[in-house]
Amino acid sequence: MQHLLLIGAATERMQQRLAEHFQLHKLSEIDDLSGFLTEYGARISAVATNGHSGVKPLIMDACPNLKVISCHGVGYDGIDTATCVARGILVSHTPNVLNAEVANTALMLILAAYRNLLGNDAYVRSGRWLRDGAAPLSHSPDNRTVGILGMGRIGQEIAERLQVLNSSIIYHSRSPKDVPYTYYDNLTDMAQAADVLVCITPGGPSTSKLINREVLNALGPDGMLINVSRGTVVDEAELVSALQEKRLGYAGLDVFEDEPRVPEALFAMPNVVLLPHVGSATHETRAAMAALTVDNLIQFLQDGSVLTPVPECTAI
Ligand code: NAP
Ligand code: 8YV
Secondary structure, three states: OOEEEEOOOOOHHHHHHHHHHOEEEEHHHOOOHHHHHHHHHHHEEEEEEEOOOOOOHHHHHHOOOOOEEEEEOOOOOOOOHHHHHHHOOEEEOOOOOOHHHHHHHHHHHHHHHHOOHHHHHHHHHOOHHHHHOOOOOOOOOOOOEEEEEOOOHHHHHHHHHHHHHOOEEEEEOOOOOOOOOEEOOOHHHHHHHOOEEEEOOOOOHHHOOOEOHHHHHHHOOOOEEEEOOOHHHEOHHHHHHHHHOOOOOEEEEOOOOEOOEOOHHHOOOOOEEEOOOOOOOOHHHHHHHHHHHHHHHHHHHHHOOOOOEOHHHOOO
């Protein structure tokens, strides 16, 4: 049996399936990593991980016969694909099976922010409804112009689901896509035209801090920023000051620059909705992601290919 190193959490079912096909080693149960790598490093041919944990250089270097990395998640910014390509290591990820869930999360954040879901819930629980009467009015999410940064698999699903709110969809990516929405080749111009800006690009250097002061100012004091992509896409310090100075109206955030650390300045803001990176985190979707993570590895055992390679590895 080939040896597999499991990095990060995995459901019981996923662990069970991995153990049926591989000699399974769980990083979480290894006390002496350097001792483990000395003994098993050369025997590890497969890794299952997630996009955040990735595979650290220490492990990459100590596993010279690594052949496949299966990422549980569509984003794989924690995996050094350039090194993988150079070493002939195949990398797979889990696209599409989570599109609907992440799109639901974006919609949930838009609705919660406009309709003051958290404030109204607190209004009931704290007894203010009884004491003070009707709650203050909120704003409607209907008929808004929504700018999507990243019109890929999930971006397109978000656009489709936004039809129920009668949204006008505009978008920005590096190249126009074959979609019935208006393309902006300039992100600031799109922010200027949008009521809501939804970030759903990959993370990594090419998208680092795309949402900067200029973009936030263009979105404006009534504007809303939704981030379900990666925290690195937004300049978080600029976001906090835009909200503090009321240059931005609302924010709905599932991801942060330094997770699980979230700027405490955001905690007291009633116009901000915060989630602990749960865009895909339902039992149903995580089961589908786990199944694809393992299926990729089984496919590799069968014929040396994977079902859903990351684009960098399609030629391997
Ligand atoms: P995808 O199909 O590859 O789409 C990514 C889109 O981003 C493409 O339209 C791409 O178009 C655009 N893009 C890439 N780099 C860009 C740049 N520098 N500037 C502007 N646009 C850029 O990916 P997906 O499956 O939709 O997933 C997107 C990301 O969502 C993942 O990589 C992950 O980081 C995040 N995600 C988060 C959660 C969560 O739990 N919150 C869950 C799943 C995924 P161009 O190449 O033409 O620019
Ligand atoms: C998860 C995600 O946080 O798929 C992604 O890119 O961000 C999420 O679905 C994670 O990757 C699960 O391991």
